[in-house]
Amino acid sequence: MRPVASPQRGPSRRDFHKTTLLAATAGGWFSLPQSDLGAAPAVNDRLTAAVIGCGGMATIHAQHQLEPHFHIAAICDVDQTRAEAYRAVAPDAEVVGPDYRDVLERDEIDVVFVTTPDHWHAKITVDALRAGKDVYCEKPLTFSVDEGRVIESTLAATDRILQVGTQQxxxxxxxxxxxxxxxxxxxxxxxxxxxxxxxxxxxxxxxxxxxxxxxxxxxxxxxxxxxxxxxxxxxxxxxxxxxxxxxxxxxxxxxxxxxxxxxxxxxxxxxxxxxxxxxxxxxxxxxxxxxxxxxxxxxxxxxxxxxxxxxxxxxxxxxxxxxxxxxxxxxxxxxxxxxxxxxxxxxxxxxxxxxxxxxxxxxxxxxxxxxxxxxxxxxxxxxxxxxxxxxxxxxxxxxxxxxxxxxxxxxxxxxxxxxxxxxxxxxxxxxxxxxxxxxxxxxxx
Ligand SMILES: NC(=O)c1ccc[n+]([C@@H]2O[C@H](COP(=O)([O-])OP(=O)(O)OC[C@H]3O[C@@H](n4cnc5c(N)ncnc54)[C@H](O)[C@@H]3O)[C@@H](O)[C@H]2O)c1
Structure with a gap:
């Protein structure tokens, strides 16, 4: 089979792709232009967030995406060096843990970003949903087929919002x-x-x-x-x-x-x-x-x-x-x-x-x-x-x-x-x- 040829683009298509490319190219993947983001919310409309797992992906989130819609108030990592280093991108945040359940006990936290390695995603997500938090969990949401069942039944029982980090x-x-x-x-x-x-x-x-x-x-x-x-x-x-x-x-x-x-x-x-x-x-x-x-x-x-x-x-x-x-x-x-x-x-x-x-x-x-x-x-x-x-x-x-x-x-x-x-x-x-x-x-x- 032949490779698929690039199409010639007309002006409107170029505009369309300009937006897309800004969003999708390496480094700019998360940076949709402001016109697509709409007006920033008033400060008291921002959601109070916790980040669990302060590594590479969490850093990208903090640098490119979370402000102005989320205020990161708590951060948690099982590696204290990483948690402390993350304050460079979330200067107002308090380091909590290393047990993530200490984060989930905090009433002021509305949403939790789960950015740990894959084998922790389901456990932390399920515990967070049960603690009354809405969750953005990085992909892949599950580590096994069975974990999917647990997450789905927890979601049905808790009526919370769960988004997976499949930004494509x-x-x-x-x-x-x-x-x-x-x-x-x-x-x-x-x-x-x-x-x-x-x-x-x-x-x-x-x-x-x-x-x-x-x-x-x-x-x-x-x-x-x-x-x-x-x-x-x-x-x-x-x-x-x-x-x-x-x-x-x-x-x-x-x-x-x-x-x-x-x-x-x-x-x-x-x-x-x-x-x-x-x-x-x-x-x-x-x-x-x-x-x-x-x-x-x-x-x-x-x-x-x-x-x-x-x-x-x-x-x-x-x-x-x-x-x-x-x-x-x-x-x-x-x-x-x-x-x-x-x-x-x-x-x-x-x-x-x-x-x-x-x-x-x-x-x-x-x-x-x-x-x-x-x-x-x-x-x-x-x-x-x-x-x-x-x-x-x-x-x-x-x-x-x-x-x-x-x-x-x-x-x-x-x-x-x-x-x-x-x-x-x-x-x-x-x-x-x-x-x-x-x-x-x-x-x-
Ligand atoms: N959406 C995307 O395009 C995209 C891109 C990169 C990574 N990711 C996902 O993000 C997740 C993290 O990837 P990464 O590259 O940032 O990994 P990383 O190893 O850099 O960071 C993970 C952090 O989680 C911490 N951690 C581990 N267990 C923990 C626990 N129980 N409680 C609190 N902290 C814990 C680790 O100490 C580490 O600092 C992965 O699941 C990955 O698939 C998604």
Whole structure:
């Protein structure tokens, strides 16, 4: 297949893309122009926020997105050095913890931003919802299929607002790509191919003494107690199955989510997840890494998800034969087009009218609201008591495919998924993998 050509753009389309590019290019990803953000709220309309997990993503939030809609009053990290350093971007905030439950006890906190590593997301989110807080939780919301059930039942019981940090859903390029697929103008969606990068190989890494200020036991949470290796911890946790799902959940949470959103009803029903190719940087035995001192998540993969209705979703580390290394190629009966951060190309995009590009096509996806940043959208939803564009139920449904792809890769076989019963058909061992072993005291229940 040929790479998808860039379309020629007319003036109105250029305006449209100018806005999008500002929002989507590296470094400017979160910075939608002020005209899209609307007027800043009066100070007493601001929400009082706590940030739990003061690392890289939390810093981006504080620098680019939270002001002026949120006042960060409390911050918490199991690494005291990181909590103190975060005051550079949240100077008014009080350092609380290292136990995040101390934050949840504070009545003045309206909303909680959960920006910890993945294996903590569900536990802190569930506890925060039960404590009466609205939550913005970074992607991926869950660490296993089972955690999705707990979050959904908690949300139903608490009536709180929960937004997932899949900000691509608030980006006009991705919204246009999804709305066009779902509009039916190009006929049925036949196939969506996503490329999300492969994880790195790395190691052997040496064990070290736990740095002062870091509560390693608390950082590990539900994961098995193990010696401290710096590369297991800050930033690099995503390359270890003990704390993450590698690229499948790190970037799959973004691109597989958009692909499934675009597929819409074409993705309904049972799915056969076929592992065409998969490589790990360490040998696996019974799905478990056999070496403890190296990254262990998949470095390359080609996963084919066959939907009951005939549509296909292909998840790859890279798609050089299709002309891209990161992004989403959507193929419909009547044409195909490509989208990633900062790019939306292909003949069907060129053919869109000015009316389409003036937000009309995408308005329904946003519940009739104008384009705005993902965190501003969360702010609006908290005030209006509406579930947001990155709602928990659809995120969990889409992310489950990423978890299942990992289960298939780790067990070395295809899995046949029934989303209704949330079970793998005729595979008791794979069904045991829907839940993770959780250390006593850190269970997500
Ligand atoms: N939306 C996006 O595009 C995007 C981009 C980057 C990261 N993320 C997500 O943000 C999350 C954090 O990623 P990062 O790169 O900032 O990681 P990081 O390692 O830099 O930061 C995580 C912080 O959480 C702290 N922490 C761990 N357990 C904790 C606990 N129980 N209570 C309080 N603090 C705890 C760690 O000590 C660390 O300081 C990840 O889940 C990642 O997927 C999202």
């Amino acid at each position: 859903r608030s980006d006009p390029n991705f919204q246009t790509a999804v709305a066009l697929a779902r509009s039916g103008r190009l006929g049925a969606v036949r196939k969506v191919t996503v490329a999300i990068g492969g994880g790195p190989a790395g190691g052997p890494f040496a064990s070290r003494p736990v740095p002062s200020g870091l509560d390693w036991n608390r950082w590990l949470g539900q994961a098995t107690m193990t010696e401290y290796i710096p590369e297991r911890c800050h930033g690099n946790f995503r390359w270890w199955y003990e704390y993450s799902g590698g690229k499948l959940t790190d970037w799959g949470a973004h691109h597989v989510d958009i692909a499934m959103w675009a597929l819409g009803t074409a993705a309904k029903g049972k799915v056969r997840i076929e592992v065409v190719r998969s490589e790990h940087p360490v040998p696996l035995r019974n799905g478990q890494p056999t070496q403890a001192d190296r990254y262990n998540t998949a470095t390359s993969f080609d996963i084919r998800c066959r939907m009951q209705g005939g549509a296909e979703l292909i998840i790859r580390d890279s798609a050089p034969d299709l002309g891209f290394e990161n992004g989403i190629l959507i193929e419909c009966e009547g044409g195909r087009y490509f989208v990633n951060r900062g790019k939306l190309t292909g003949k069907p995009i060129e053919d869109l009218s000015q009316q389409d590009l003036s937000q009309a096509l995408t308005s329904d996806l946003r519940g009739g609201r104008p384009v705005m940043s993902h965190t501003r959208h969360f702010y609006e939803c908290v005030h209006r008591r509406q579930q947001p564009i990155s709602d928990a139920a659809s995120h969990v449904r889409h992310l489950n495919l990423c978890h299942l792809a990992n289960i298939g890769q780790r067990l070395g076989r295809d899995v046949h998924w029934d989303p209704e019963s949330r079970s793998v058909i005729d595979d008791p061992e794979a069904n045991r993998w829907l839940r993770r072993e959780q250390r006593h005291g850190f269970e997500v229940v």
